[in-house]
Amino acid sequence: MPTNKNYLVISALGNDRPGIIDNLSKAIFDNECNITDSRMTVLGGEFAILLMVEGQWNTLSKLEDAIPGLEQELGLTIIAKRTEERSAAADLLPYGVEVVSLDHPGIVHHLASFFSQHHINIEDMATSNYAAAHTGTPMFSVHMTVGIPADIHISTLRKEFLEFCDSLNLDAVLEPIKG
Structure with a gap:
């Protein structure tokens, strides 16, 4: 039986340092979610990341609730927004x-x-x-x-x-x- 997929787009920005991806991806994994798409780069001294995360509605809610703590712990500014899977444009x-x-x-x-x-x-x-x-x-x-x-x-x-x-x-x- 097909399940309805739920997605969250996460944008994070902060001072570049080793371990940011490790810590952020661990938080996503610990909340039983999965990274389906990502873009990461260092611009100047800042690390910037965009993630599309998939999970059950309740696991995404737990991840959203964890964001203020992650911001504090990781020294990042994090924005999260629910989204839908992009439909393929055949034309x-x-x-x-x-x-x-x-x-x-x-x-x-x-x-x-x-x-x-x-x-x-x-x-x-x-x-x-x-x-x-x-x-x-x-x-x-x-x-x-x-x-x-x-x-x-x-x-x-x-x-x-x-x-x-x-x-x-x-x-x-x-x-x-x-x-």
Whole structure:
């Protein structure tokens, strides 16, 4: 008999130090819940984590009740929100976007604006800056996963996107994600 799945999204932020993931994942395990999806990174001196946790409604409630104690114990700011499993959008095509350029303000905003104007959802994004090999020039890279509606003509979109990137002096690739 199928059971109704219950989910909790947890966001936590705090000073980076060893053991945060160990302690947070132990609390989730001890409350009989399971991490189904996660993103973790260190930004500056801060550790940031997003978790999607699955459990029975009562075990998720126990975990929610434990959050104030976890914040105190782990030195984190934690936000939790109930959610539902994301339904698969059959009419969206998964594409990967890679952009590299000299670092300058507004790159993320311009890219987000382009996709928003085309009614394309950015589903995942990671950015970084680094020094170019040999020259030390400040560089910026963006990796995105976008969901392109199936009714959009891909070759036209790709052409518009590459022209848009050329106008901003961005090197870019827009390719399907192979499953």
